Amino acid sequence: MDLRYTDAVPSDAEREAVDALLGSPPSGWEGGTERTDEDLRWARGGAAAAKDRRDQLLPALHTVNDRVGWISEGALNYICRRLTVAPAEAYGVATFYAMFSVRPRPAKVLHVCTDLACAARGSAAVSADLTDRLGPPGTPAEGAVWQESPCLGLCERAPAALLLQAGPEAPSGPDGTAAGDAPRHCAVVAPATAPALVAAARSPRDAPAEPSAAVAVPQAGDPALVLLRRVGTVDPESLDDYRATGGYSALRRAFALGPAGVIREVLDAGLVGRGGAAFPTGRKWQATAQQADGPHYLVCNADESEPGTFKDRVLMEGDPYALIEAMTIAGYAIGAQQGYIYLRGEYPRAYERLSRALTGARTRGLLGPDVLGQGYAFDIEIRRGAGAYICGEETAIFNSIEGQRGEPRSKPPFPVEKGLFGKPTAVNNVETLVNVLPILEHGAAAYAATGTETSTGTKLFCVSGQVARPGVYELPFGANLRELLDLAGPPERLRAVLLGGAAGGFVRPDELDVPLTFEGTRAAGTTLGSGVVLVLDDSVELPRVLLRIAEFFRDESCGQCVPCRVGTVRQEEALHRIVDRTGAAADEDIALMREVGQAMRDASICGLGQTAWNAVESAIDRLGVYK
Numbered sequence: 001m002d003l004r005y006t007d008a009v010p011s012d013a014e015r016e017a018v019d020a021l022l023g024s025p026p027s028g029w030e031g032g033t034e035r036t037d038e039d040l041r042w043a044r045g046g047a048a049a050a051k052d053r054r055d056q057l058l059p060a061l062h063t064v065n066d067r068v069g070w071i072s073e074g075a076l077n078y079i080c081r082r083l084t085v086a087p088a089e090a091y092g093v094a095t096f097y098a099m100f101s102v103r104p105r106p107a108k109v110l111h112v113c114t115d116l117a118c119a120a121r122g123s124a125a126v127s128a129d130l131t132d133r134l135g136p137p138g139t140p141a142e143g144a145v146w147q148e149s150p151c152l153g154l155c156e157r158a159p160a161a162l163l164l165q166a167g168p169e170a171p172s173g174p175d176g177t178a179a180g181d182a183p184r185h186c187a188v189v190a191p192a193t194a195p196a197l198v199a200a201a202r203s204p205r206d207a208p209a210e211p212s213a214a215v216a217v218p219q220a221g222d223p224a225l226v227l228l229r230r231v232g233t234v235d236p237e238s239l240d241d242y243r244a245t246g247g248y249s250a251l252r253r254a255f256a257l258g259p260a261g262v263i264r265e266v267l268d269a270g271l272v273g274r275g276g277a278a279f280p281t282g283r284k285w286q287a288t289a290q291q292a293d294g295p296h297y298l299v300c301n302a303d304e305s306e307p308g309t310f311k312d313r314v315l316m317e318g319d320p321y322a323l324i325e326a327m328t329i330a331g332y333a334i335g336a337q338q339g340y341i342y343l344r345g346e347y348p349r350a351y352e353r354l355s356r357a358l359t360g361a362r363t364r365g366l367l368g369p370d371v372l373g374q375g376y377a378f379d380i381e382i383r384r385g386a387g388a389y390i391c392g393e394e395t396a397i398f399n400s401i402e403g404q405r406g407e408p409r410s411k412p413p414f415p416v417e418k419g420l421f422g423k424p425t426a427v428n429n430v431e432t433l434v435n436v437l438p439i440l441e442h443g444a445a446a447y448a449a450t451g452t453e454t455s456t457g458t459k460l461f462c463v464s465g466q467v468a469r470p471g472v473y474e475l476p477f478g479a480n481l482r483e484l485l486d487l488a489g490p491p492e493r494l495r496a497v498l499l500g501g502a503a504g505g506f507v508r509p510d511e512l513d514v515p516l517t518f519e520g521t522r523a524a525g526t527t528l529g530s531g532v533v534l535v536l537d538d539s540v541e542l543p544r545v546l547l548r549i550a551e552f553f554r555d556e557s558c559g560q561c562v563p564c565r566v567g568t569v570r571q572e573e574a575l576h577r578i579v580d581r582t583g584a585a586a587d588e589d590i591a592l593m594r595e596v597g598q599a600m601r602d603a604s605i606c607g608l609g610q611t612a613w614n615a616v617e618s619a620i621d622r623l624g625v626y627k
């Protein structure tokens with residue numbers, strides 16, 4: 001790809017896809033096929049207009065990728081002309097995301113997860129078998145191409161795979177088939193076997209339907225559940241079901257309390273963020289609400305891509321209206337009229353469910369210019385990520401939505417002062433937001449009565465790996481790891497548990513009494529992170545697990561700061577050298593990794609670099625992996 005405008009033109013399908021998103025080109029300067037006399041007389045657009053449209057870059061790349069399967073030079077040219085973006089910049093954005101390709105590839109792309117939970121349940125054998133049948137990753141076969149993928153957020157059904165087929169949005173033509181090419185489709189194959197993957201690659205529409213989200217909730221139907229209470233018991237597509245089970249009573253109470261009253265309740269409830277940082281949600285909302293600058297924005301971080309995490313997917317698929325109601329309350333509290341859900345690109349079913357729920361809420365006056373007749377205007381837009389772990393970092397989300405590469409920003413300024421589009425923004429993840437509903441439904445005191453003094457309420461845990469009943473579990477804060485594992489059915493010969501995902505740490509089988517609270521895990525020298533509980537038995541080769549973690553961080557580092565960009569590479573190299581060594585033969589490389597790890601921790605600008613050494617360090621120090 002040349003990094004300037006070239007003579008390449010888009011195909012009809014690419015042009016149609018972009019025009020369906022952006023409308024027809026208003027002039028010859030912005031992608032119109034001819035320049036009219038009027039175009040030649042008047043200059044329009046300019047830097048200000050280009051800035052206003054830049055946030056359409058990621059959706060425009062998505063729309064071409066969804067339609068054709070990859071982004072050609074002609075399509076990129078056209079998008080750049082439509083949005084007045086320099087081709088070099090658009091190329092930089094398109095190549096930042098793993099789900100896009102700027103090289104030709106088949107319309108069907110099969111993503112086969114080889115990450116931690118899937119590796120623990122046999123993904124290596126699936127990949128090897130698939131290589132025998134279809135050739136190595138990247139080889140077109142059966143009209144598809146397969147590639148290895150980081151965690152797809154389907155860990156409870158590991159090993160997992162996701163097939164995405166590009167094509168026109170809806171079937172057309174008299175017999176229900178698309179006129180030219182096959183319509184867009186996606187298929188989840190989990191647990192995956194090579195024969196099932198080959199069949200799905202041949203004919204995605206004939207792949208077995210995905211089971212209900214409730215399959216991921218072994219406790220489904222338990223009256224003690226709070227956050228998961230509707231998953232598996234109501235129709236997630238039905239607003240009537242949602243309202244019949246208490247839906248929208250929290251929003252009514254929020255209107256009765258007023259914005260300051262809502263923030264007071266959330267503060268009194270002691271709610272802290274569930275994404276890993278455990279920052280008090282009420283303080284974040286208060287700081288955003290107090291900013292004089294405007295408009296204010298609310299961003300829901302639904303880009304859960306920490307390997308082993310899938311709870312937000314289950315909430316969004318199983319109870320989408322809960323997130324919409326909770327966001328409406330949060331928007332009201334902080335004085336925002338626009339909210340964004342930044343959703344993982346690998347979550348097509350959550351996207352569908354949320355899109356339908358947003359339409360349903362708008363139709364019934366629960367979103368829009370006058371929510372519930374209270375004179376409050378609020379709406380929500382979904383922005384899809386495209387396969388970049390780093391976009392789970394709150395400031396990287398801003399850049400991604402704004403149409404820049406999804407690289408984290410230096411802080412300060414903090415998002416509550418200058419966030420999305422440079423305006424005050426509150427960012428909360430899905431689980432955090434959904435906790436606001438029981439707080440308003442039952443009051444702060446009732447909410448805070450569950451859990452411990454500093455970790456209030458309940459917590460979702462994503463249990464995967466070698467357990468009998470993997471899935472999302474909801475427990476009051478204060479339960480310990482042993483109690484959680486007893487519910488999930490631990491293996492007979494437990495070797496280790498990875499808490500908090502790739503950015504977390506390992507604990508030993510003799511440490512299962514660690515309380516699953518923020519303070520309890522901190523005191524034990526580990527972390528709750530986003531709630532990952534990956535269980536490994538003694539059949540697992542831990543040095544290879546560590547290599548996978550190191551490879552993940554090396555791959556996902558955005559590369560803008562040296563300690564992380566170089567450190568993650570050095571860490572992986574050292575782990576490769578000692579993968580089969582122990583004792584003195586590993587000492588030198590372990591010492592090197594300690595030094596590199598400390599530099600990453602001290603000098604990286606975001607959490608990725610700061611935590612990239614955590615799991616490896618805990619495996620060396622707690623599990624004695626190389627002894």
Ligand code: SF4
Nearest residue numbers: 558559561564606609
């Ligand atoms: S720490 Fe790593 S991921 Fe974070 S900004 Fe620096 S290079 Fe990017």
Ligand code: FES
Nearest residue numbers: 113118151152154
């Ligand atoms: S889906 Fe494979 S590790 Fe999560």
